[in-house]
Amino acid sequence: MNHEIKYNKLKDIVKVYLPEDVSVDAITLESNFISELNINSANLVDIVLDVEDEFDIMLENADMDKMQTVQDALGIIDAKLEAK
Amino acid sequence: MRRRVVITGMGVCAPNGIGLEAFSEALANGKSGIRFQPELEELGFGCQIAAKPELSDELLAQYFTPLQLRGLNATGIMYGVIAGADAWKDAGLSIADKEQPDWDSGILFGSGTLGVDKFREAMYQIDAKNVRRLGSTTVIQTMASGVSAYLGGILGCGNQVTTNSSACTTGTEGILMGYERIAYGQAERMLVGSCSDSGPYVWAGFDAMRILPRNYNDNPEAASRPMSASAEGFVPGSGAGAMVLESLESAQARGAKIYAEILGGTVNSGGQRGDGTMTAPNSEAVQRCISQAVVNAGIQNNDIDTINGHLTATSKDALEIANWSAALGRSGSDFPYINSFKGLFGHCLSAAGSIECVASVLQFNRSQVFGNLNCKDLHPEITDIITSDRIPQKTIKYQPTILAKASFGFGDVNACVIFKRYTD
Numbered sequence: 001m002n003h004e005i006k007y008n009k010l011k012d013i014v015k016v017y018l019p020e021d022v023s024v025d026a027i028t029l030e031s032n033f034i035s036e037l038n039i040n041s042a043n044l045v046d047i048v049l050d051v052e053d054e055f056d057i058m059l060e061n062a063d064m065d066k067m068q069t070v071q072d073a074l075g076i077i078d079a080k081l082e083a084k
Numbered sequence: 085m086r087r088r089v090v091i092t093g094m095g096v097c098a099p100n101g102i103g104l105e106a107f108s109e110a111l112a113n114g115k116s117g118i119r120f121q122p123e124l125e126e127l128g129f130g131c132q133i134a135a136k137p138e139l140s141d142e143l144l145a146q147y148f149t150p151l152q153l154r155g156l157n158a159t160g161i162m163y164g165v166i167a168g169a170d171a172w173k174d175a176g177l178s179i180a181d182k183e184q185p186d187w188d189s190g191i192l193f194g195s196g197t198l199g200v201d202k203f204r205e206a207m208y209q210i211d212a213k214n215v216r217r218l219g220s221t222t223v224i225q226t227m228a229s230g231v232s233a234y235l236g237g238i239l240g241c242g243n244q245v246t247t248n249s250s251a252c253t254t255g256t257e258g259i260l261m262g263y264e265r266i267a268y269g270q271a272e273r274m275l276v277g278s279c280s281d282s283g284p285y286v287w288a289g290f291d292a293m294r295i296l297p298r299n300y301n302d303n304p305e306a307a308s309r310p311m312s313a314s315a316e317g318f319v320p321g322s323g324a325g326a327m328v329l330e331s332l333e334s335a336q337a338r339g340a341k342i343y344a345e346i347l348g349g350t351v352n353s354g355g356q357r358g359d360g361t362m363t364a365p366n367s368e369a370v371q372r373c374i375s376q377a378v379v380n381a382g383i384q385n386n387d388i389d390t391i392n393g394h395l396t397a398t399s400k401d402a403l404e405i406a407n408w409s410a411a412l413g414r415s416g417s418d419f420p421y422i423n424s425f426k427g428l429f430g431h432c433l434s435a436a437g438s439i440e441c442v443a444s445v446l447q448f449n450r451s452q453v454f455g456n457l458n459c460k461d462l463h464p465e466i467t468d469i470i471t472s473d474r475i476p477q478k479t480i481k482y483q484p485t486i487l488a489k490a491s492f493g494f495g496d497v498n499a500c501v502i503f504k505r506y507t508d
Contacts, residue, residue, distance in 0.1 A: 016150060016151055016154065017151060020149070021182075042220040043151075043220055045219060045220045046154075046219050046220050046221075049217060049219055
C-alpha cells in the first residue's frame with residue numbers, strides 16, 4: 001500500500017471527527033489532532049479503533065500516547081504493517 | 085412569591101405520531117401506534133405487541149450530526165433529542181452561539197433506563213475481553229442523564245441541566261420540577277421532558293411479571309383497553325415528550341405563543357404503606373396528591389373540567405377513578421371529562437407522563453377532548469362512580485379550561501399537575 005493511499009484512508013477516517021467549522025482541507029501531515037484540528041480528545045479513542053479496523057492492525061497504549069499528529073499516525077501504521 | 089409559568093413550546097416523538105401536527109391528528113382521530121413486533125415473537129414473549137415511534141435515517145439526520153450518529157444505539161436519546169429539539173424550535177428559541185451558553189435556560193429531561201441496547205453491546209465486548217474496543221460513546225449513551233447531556237450540548241443551555249427518574253411518574257414529575265425552578269426565579273426557561281427506550285430488554289421484565297396482555301398478538305390495536313371491563317394489562321410503549329416552560333414575563337417580553345399556564349401541582353409517595361406496595365399505589369397517597377395539587381394551584385375542586393388519568397388498562401383503573409372521585413368530591417355526571425391516551429400508544433413508561441402532558445395541553449388549543457379507544461365496555465366499577473358520558477368514546481368538541489393530569493409509578497410514587505388554558 002503506497003503512502004498516498006494510506007494518507008487518504010486516514011483522512012477519510014479523521015474527517016468524520018472534525019468539528020463542523022473545520023474543513024477536510026485543513027488536514028495536513030503536520031496537523032495536531034487536538035490542538036489544530038480541534039478534535040475532541042475522547043474521539044481519539046474512536047480514531048484508533050477505526051484505524052485498527054481499516055488497516056487490520058492493533059495499536060498498543062504506548063502507540064496511542066505517541067499519536068499526536070497525522071504524521072505520527074501514519075508512522076505508527078507503517079510500523080505495524082511492516083511488523084505483520 | 086411564585087412567578088407565573090407558561091408553556092411556550094412542545095415537541096413529541098410518539099408511537100402514533102412524530103411532531104405536534106401528526107400527533108394531534110392521531111389523537112383527534114383515534115389512530116393507534118400499537119403494532120405487532122416480530123422481534124418479541126422470536127424471543128418468546130407472551131405479549132408480542134408494543135408501541136414505538138417509527139424513525140428513519142432521514143429523520144435522524146435532521147437532529148444528529150454524522151458523528152453523533154456513529155454507533156448511536158440508544159433509542160431513548162433519539163426520541164428525547166427529537167422531542168426536545170422540536171420543542172425548543174417550536175418555542176421560537178435559538179441555539180446558543182459557539183462561545184457562550186444561554187445562562188437562563190436549563191434542561192430537566194427524565195429517563196427510566198437509558199441506552200439499554202448500547203449497554204448490551206458493551207457487555208458482549210466486555211465479556212469477550214475486548215474492553216478497549218468499546219470506543220468513546222458507551223458512557224454518554226448509557227448514563228441516565230445522557231439524554232439531557234445530548235440536548236444540553238445541541239442547544240447550549242447554561243442553567244441546570246439534569247435528569248429525574250421516578251418510574252412512570254418521571255415525565256409529570258419533571259414538569260413540576262422545571263416549573264418550580266422558574267416559579268422561584270432560578271431560571272427563565274426550562275426544557276422539560278422524558279424519554280423511554282424501546283425494545284425487548286426494556287419490556288421483558290414486565291412480560292415476566294405477567295402484567296402485559298397476551299391475547300391480542302393478532303389484534304394489536306385492540307390490546308390497550310383503559311377503563312374497559314375486558315382490560316388485560318398495559319401495552320409497553322416508548323418515545324419522548326417535551327415542553328419549554330418559561331416565566332410569563334420572559335414569554336411576553338419576546339412575544340412567544342403560549343399554549344397554557346401551569347398553575348402548580350405536587351408529587352408525593354405512599355411510602356409502600358397501607359395498601360401501597362412497590363407496584364401498587366397507596367390510595368390515600370393518590371388522593372392526597374390530587375388534593376394538594378388543587379390547593380397548590382390555587383383552584384377549587386369544581387374548577388377542574390378535564391382530567392387525563394394514568395389509567396394503564398389494568399385492574400387498577402377502577403381504583404384510580406375512585407381515588408379521583410374521592411379526592412375531588414365529585415361523582416356521577418358532576419365528574420369532569422376523563423381520558424386515557426394509553427389506548428392509543430400504550431404505556432410509554434418513563435416517557436408516559438411527558439407524552440401525555442403534551443397530548444393533554446393540545447386539547448386546549450384544539451377545543452377538543454380526545455376520545456378514549458377500546459372502552460365501549462366500560463368497567464362496571466367505574467360506571468358505578470361516574471356516568472359513562474364523562475368518558476368520551478370519540479373526540480368531542482369541548483373547550484377545556486382547567487385540566488388535571490396525574491401519573492403514578494412503581495415505588496408508590498405520584499405526581500399531579502394542573503394546567504390552565506391561557507387567555508390574554
